Amino acid sequence: MRLTQPAPPESVDLDAVDLTDPLLYAHGDPHSIWNAMRHRDPVRWQQVDETRGFWSVTKFEDADLVLRDHTLFTSQRGTMLFLLGKEDPARGRQMAATDPPRHTRMREPMQRALTNKQVEKYREAVTTEVHRLLTPALGGEPFDFAEAMMSLPMATAGTMMGLPREDWTRLTRLTTMSIAPDDPEFAEAGGANATLQLAHRELFAYFHDILRERRDNLGDDLISLLMGMEIDGRRLETGAILSNCYSLILGANVTTPFVPTGAMAEVVGTPVLDAWRSDPKLLNTGVDEALRWSSPANHFMRYALQDVELRGRRIRAGDAVVVWLGSANRDEEAFASPFTFDITRKPNRHVAFGSGAHYCVGHTVARMSLKILFTELFQSFDDFQLAGEIEHLHSNFVAGVKHMPMVMKIRDAAVERYAELAR
Incomplete structure (x- = not known):
């Protein structure tokens, strides 16, 4: 702007x-x-x-x-x-919402x-x-x-979330598509809605794979923290974890x-x-x-x-x-x-x-x-x-x-x- x-x-x-x-x-x-x-x-x-x-x-x-x-x-x-x-x-699952x-x-x-x-x-x-x-x-x-x-931002977000470095470039582009789906440099065929849907679909699919890999190998990264978090005596459901992963990486790449x-x-x-x-x-x-x-x-x-x-x-x-x-x-x-x-x-x-x-x-x-x-x-x-x-x-x-x-x-x-x- x-x-x-x-x-x-x-x-x-x-x-x-x-x-x-x-x-x-x-x-x-x-x-x-x-x-x-x-x-x-x-x-x-x-x-x-x-x-x-x-x-x-x-x-x-x-x-x-x-x-x-x-x-x-x-x-x-x-x-x-x-x-x-x-x-x-x-709503009710992601911190921001x-x-x-x-x-x-x-x-x-x-x-x-x-x-x-x-x-x-x-x-x-x-x-x-x-x-x-x-x-x-x-x-x-x-x-x-x-x-x-x-x-x-991926230097911190990627490291703190335990994400492979080779994925950082792709994740940066997908988050930019999420925040600027109308920009011709980041838009996909079909316009802004199609770009937004594609970015969300790929980001959520990516984090779903990360959760599956990490489920039996929790560490001290932020995704492991979300996976082990209990709210009102219950672990966060998978959808809530995915939503918060998206929110964390989006926040880093926006600010x-x-x-x-x-x-x-x-x-x-x-x-x-x-x-x-x-x-x-x-x-x-x-x-x-x-x-x-x-x-x-x-x-x-x-x-x-x-x-x-x-x-x-x-x-x-x-x-x-x-x-x-x-x-x-x-x-x-x-x-x-x-x-x-x-x-x-x-x-x-x-x-x-x-x-x-x-x-x-x-x-x-x-x-x-x-x-x-x-x-x-x-x-x-x-x-x-x-x-x-x-x-x-x-x-x-x-x-x-x-x-x-x-x-x-x-x-x-x-x-x-x-x-x-x-x-």
Whole structure:
């Protein structure tokens, strides 16, 4: 998704806007639209067809309420727009599609496995993968930084789930098909629905085979954790395990890769990049700002459990409510100078990982991966330059860059280290 400075709010024709259109996020100007909505109609109804519609929430305070308060807004009827008007088959079985208190009981074992201390065990694997992905840049020729970043999440997700490395490329493509089925680069014959169905079918079949192989050989990986998990005294059924495997790998591939591309697209060629690189103390605040800035998960959907009034709008029980995270993270009432990439921003209460009970369970993994990546970029390379056109995913769910040619010059001090890694 293009990360632009917004047009004046009054210049946008909100009646002509279709926030479900994937092309809007590839070629349009969603930040101008959201900015206009925040100023003119922050809780706005969009009719999709004769029977379906949803409320768009664009202000930070309202977004936080909708995502946080599961007594008013449920996750169990679908959390993404492609499920609008349908019943989510994963409800009550997948963490992302389950409300507390059952959600809490499902989440606790996973959360214990993903503490900062536990995640640190995978630092070496992630560092090795970062080096491998950046190796094509060593010659000083243009290389596709975005394409490389799309492979990064499997370094942690693949390792932590105990998935064979030779499967990572295929799994990356299948998850991208799931989040961007309208994108011509990832679409299959038959269009978006056919692409989505194929991706889901292959991913679930893949994990079904993994479960069968692992049933008599449980380890300390996340899939084994799911297989041994008991909720209310009962083991998770196979369908629930498969659904959560899908959710874990999807979450990893949605969050991590599009943060560095969004950030670098903004700061390359500016004094901000020089300042960020030169001061290690700014690594953490810079990564948080990169998360706010890119807001890779574009939306989350909920359904109202009872009549609710937001900013004078009456949301009726059963209505779908869509929170636009990139809009909430640019709300001038929550963030000073929200359209400025500020590597010193603190506090930074962004909702890039969501909010409340459904706050991303893998946030520790994402943060570690991003810190390793930016540390490596800043310590080993300089003279960053964009070397071609940036291309954005056709997706209303992910704010992502799919191609971003860059040239980077390796520092003399890093040449020997990369030569040793290549041996």
